[in-house]
Amino acid sequence: MAGITIESITKSFAGVTAVDNVSLTIEDGEFMVLLGPSGCGKTTLLRLIAGFDLPDSGRIAIGDRDVTDSPPGRRDIAMVFQSYALFPHLRVSDNIAFGLRMHHVGKDEVTSRVREAAELMGIEALLNRYPTQLSGGQRQRVAVARALVMRPSVILMDEPLSNLDALLRLQMRAELKHLLQDIKTTTVYVTHDQVEALSMGDRTAVMRDGAVLQCASPMEVYDRPGDIFVATFIGNPPMNIVRAVARDSVVKVEGVEVALPEASNLPAGTEVSIGIRAENIEVHTEALDGALPATVAVIEPLGSHLLLTLAVGAESIKASVRTDFAVKRGDPLWLELRQGSVRLLGSANQSGPSD
Amino acid sequence: MSGQVEAPALREAAGRPRRAVRFSRRQLEPYALLAPAAIFMTLFFAWPAVQTLLIAFQKANGSWTLDNFGAMARDTDFRLALRNTLLVLVLIIPIETTIALLMAVLAQSRLFGRDVMLYIWSIPLAVSDLAAGLVWFSIFTSHGYLNSVLQDLHLIAHPVGFLDYNNLGGLVTAIVLAEVWRSMSLVMVIIMSGIQAIPPELDEAAESLGAGAWQRFWKVTLPLLKPTLQVALILRTTTAFQVFGVVLALAGSALPVLAVKSESWVTEYRNYQLAATYAILILVLSSLSTVGYLLFLRTPREVFQR
Numbered sequence: 001m002a003g004i005t006i007e008s009i010t011k012s013f014a015g016v017t018a019v020d021n022v023s024l025t026i027e028d029g030e031f032m033v034l035l036g037p038s039g040c041g042k043t044t045l046l047r048l049i050a051g052f053d054l055p056d057s058g059r060i061a062i063g064d065r066d067v068t069d070s071p072p073g074r075r076d077i078a079m080v081f082q083s084y085a086l087f088p089h090l091r092v093s094d095n096i097a098f099g100l101r102m103h104h105v106g107k108d109e110v111t112s113r114v115r116e117a118a119e120l121m122g123i124e125a126l127l128n129r130y131p132t133q134l135s136g137g138q139r140q141r142v143a144v145a146r147a148l149v150m151r152p153s154v155i156l157m158d159e160p161l162s163n164l165d166a167l168l169r170l171q172m173r174a175e176l177k178h179l180l181q182d183i184k185t186t187t188v189y190v191t192h193d194q195v196e197a198l199s200m201g202d203r204t205a206v207m208r209d210g211a212v213l214q215c216a217s218p219m220e221v222y223d224r225p226g227d228i229f230v231a232t233f234i235g236n237p238p239m240n241i242v243r244a245v246a247r248d249s250v251v252k253v254e255g256v257e258v259a260l261p262e263a264s265n266l267p268a269g270t271e272v273s274i275g276i277r278a279e280n281i282e283v284h285t286e287a288l289d290g291a292l293p294a295t296v297a298v299i300e301p302l303g304s305h306l307l308l309t310l311a312v313g314a315e316s317i318k319a320s321v322r323t324d325f326a327v328k329r330g331d332p333l334w335l336e337l338r339q340g341s342v343r344l345l346g347s348a349n350q351s352g353p354s355d
Numbered sequence: 356m357s358g359q360v361e362a363p364a365l366r367e368a369a370g371r372p373r374r375a376v377r378f379s380r381r382q383l384e385p386y387a388l389l390a391p392a393a394i395f396m397t398l399f400f401a402w403p404a405v406q407t408l409l410i411a412f413q414k415a416n417g418s419w420t421l422d423n424f425g426a427m428a429r430d431t432d433f434r435l436a437l438r439n440t441l442l443v444l445v446l447i448i449p450i451e452t453t454i455a456l457l458m459a460v461l462a463q464s465r466l467f468g469r470d471v472m473l474y475i476w477s478i479p480l481a482v483s484d485l486a487a488g489l490v491w492f493s494i495f496t497s498h499g500y501l502n503s504v505l506q507d508l509h510l511i512a513h514p515v516g517f518l519d520y521n522n523l524g525g526l527v528t529a530i531v532l533a534e535v536w537r538s539m540s541l542v543m544v545i546i547m548s549g550i551q552a553i554p555p556e557l558d559e560a561a562e563s564l565g566a567g568a569w570q571r572f573w574k575v576t577l578p579l580l581k582p583t584l585q586v587a588l589i590l591r592t593t594t595a596f597q598v599f600g601v602v603l604a605l606a607g608s609a610l611p612v613l614a615v616k617s618e619s620w621v622t623e624y625r626n627y628q629l630a631a632t633y634a635i636l637i638l639v640l641s642s643l644s645t646v647g648y649l650l651f652l653r654t655p656r657e658v659f660q661r
Contacts, residue, residue: 050559050563051563052559052562052563071562072559072562072563073562073563073564073565073566073567074565075563077563078563078564079559079560079563081556081559081560083554083556085554085556085557085559085560086560087557087560087561087575088579088658089578089579089581089654089658098561098564098566098574099564099565102561102564102565102566102570103565129657130655130657130658132657132658133657146560146564150564
């Protein structure tokens with residue numbers, strides 16, 4: 001068991017910087033999710049921690065051991081690959097036992113540890129099969145068992161659920177979380193799926209263009225995104241971003257004053273972007289003081305709620321309402337932005353990266 | 356443990372009604388594309404092979420007989436030719452397979468200069484066997500490069516007869532060298548294609564589980580290369596039984612081998628029956644070796660089906 005300390009890691013391939021001066025501390029036993037769109041450097045960062053690639057500069061320590069120059073086999077890590085990377089010529093039991101045998105673990109201990117890992121993953125009945133005789137979900141379990149049996153300090157997972165169908169993914173997501181919480185092994189988990197990131201991680205590091213934009217608990221990242229990119233990458237629908245003009249702790253949206261949760265220190269008249277989640281918008285059918293007048297543009301029934309797309313002046317805002325909310329296209333509505341849930345996401349002079 | 360991999364597609368295919376037996380252009384297209392190769396193979400391989408088989412069981416006048424095989428066994432050089440062929444083969448195959456495996460692994464590595472290495476290694480692919488034999492002849496002959504170099508270095512006083520008719524060791528060494536040089540690039544290309552088909556994550560997975568480079572080669576790469584090696588070995592053993600041009604250029608008749616015997620019975624004695632019988636013997640030996648490889652390098656069917 002050990003934490004991971006990443007200090008100013010940079011890695012480029014053929015002149016393209018994949019990981020750009022990233023520093024990150026992962027606590028012992030923590031489940032850290034690296035989240036970002038493809039090409040953001042999350043997999044490269046994972047491979048740097050694993051030791052498959054070596055950084056151009058910076059240090060990596062696992063526990064109090066500097067592993068920057070260690071080969072993967074000496075880092076006390078175990079990896080679960082997106083493709084599972086099971087050895088096709090070995091039966092499930094030999095796949096799981098592979099690492100133990102490489103470490104010259106005694107025969108009896110190999111047998112008992114393989115059995116233990118297989119029981120943990122519920123694959124005892126598959127031990128004599130070859131990987132090609134397994135379903136995707138079973139292969140996934142074998143890959144996890146092969147990692148767990150090593151009792152590593154750190155488990156690294158590269159999009160482990162992305163090759164499973166939607167239903168199985170949902171099931172494995174909960175199962176993996178449960179399992180990793182039980183064994184309390186430090187885990188770094190790469191995904192591009194924001195739902196996975198939110199539901200599984202103790203903390204989520206949102207990455208873009210090789211940099212970590214924000215690293216915080218899932219709820220924090222969801223509720224208080226650090227910038228416009230994080231706000232729009234996380235959540236479905238993404239956070240509404242609206243242009244506004246600042247004045248003390250108040251911003252003006254389309255001529256209506258909206259209170260900010262904390263004072264902004266922005267000079268009056270600064271153009272800013274504010275963000276608000278769809279579920280934090282109260283929708284009224286009658287005019288109300290301090291509410292934004294809007295017109296219904298699109299109504300999408302989503303089963304648990306209705307998602308409304310509303311035109312507010314030149315802005316487009318999404319809000320969710322209960323399914324029994326009687327509304328039709330073109331109806332006038334008034335939007336009240338719930339107290340304390342409006343986020344200031346950058347002004348014209350301190351703009352977020354996606355501006 | 357229930358069998359879960361049954362194909363449900365059969366029912367669908369069976370239920371489809373048969374249409375009239377008029378072939379559309381689309382249906383004929385694959386056969387048209389195959390035709391040139393099929394005609395070529397039939398005319399120049401299948402037909403001569405059938406003819407050879409028939410001639411081996413015929414007398415000169417065309418009547419059927421098994422006498423040709425007895426005559427071959429009584430041929431003065433028969434045992435020698437068989438021994439030499441097998442001797443050359445058991446030396447060539449392991450040596451060239453090992454070297455080719457090493458070259459393929461090096462060519463796949465991220466070593467500096469691997470592209471240049473690959474080009475140089477591929478040169479023998481373009482050299483015919485007789486030309487390869489002549490190249491090595493010019494090295495090993497009494498006035499060849501090797502003797503010149505050794506004399507210039509004052510390591511030997513007089514030229515050494517590496518290829519003298521009674522120097523079995525010299526002849527076999529030269530033939531093995533030439534044949535290995537000529538064909539190892541072919542084996543390398545086959546093995547490289549096999550290595551490239553192995554997903555790189557498997558190597559990384561083994562590495563992260565603590566396997567060193569040597570263990571990864573023995574425990575992961577080599578077992579997964581088995582089907583590829585099987586193809587390469589079958590191909591090369593079959594052609595090594597037919598070793599001809601290299602032997603002709605380096606040894607002439609000083610080191611009889613089966614294929615050269617077959618040729619000399621045609622060109623020197625016009626005895627097509629005995630020549631065909633030698634050819635059939637080569638065919639039988641090649642087939643037996645192929646069956647051997649298929650049996651001993653078998654991969655469980657479960658391993659590679661996707």
